[in-house]
Amino acid sequence: MHPVIENTMRTGYADGRIPDVVACEHCGEDDQVVEFEGLTFCSTDCLVRWLLENDYAKKIA
Numbered sequence: 001m002h003p004v005i006e007n008t009m010r011t012g013y014a015d016g017r018i019p020d021v022v023a024c025e026h027c028g029e030d031d032q033v034v035e036f037e038g039l040t041f042c043s044t045d046c047l048v049r050w051l052l053e054n055d056y057a058k059k060i061a
Ligand SMILES: [Zn+2]
Pocket: 024, 025, 026, 027, 028, 029, 041, 042, 043, 046
């Protein structure tokens, strides 16, 4: 089988390299744009949700 076809079937990309998109470790969304204390979040909504879930809002209030 041609390598391009093989790669495409295996990874969905013709060159066989999967782009550097890492799913958000907090909610599983693909974009990570917000950084907070060394953690990365896909959005401010996600960050706020995480802060609430971890009672962070209370600690810094
Ligand atoms: Zn997220």
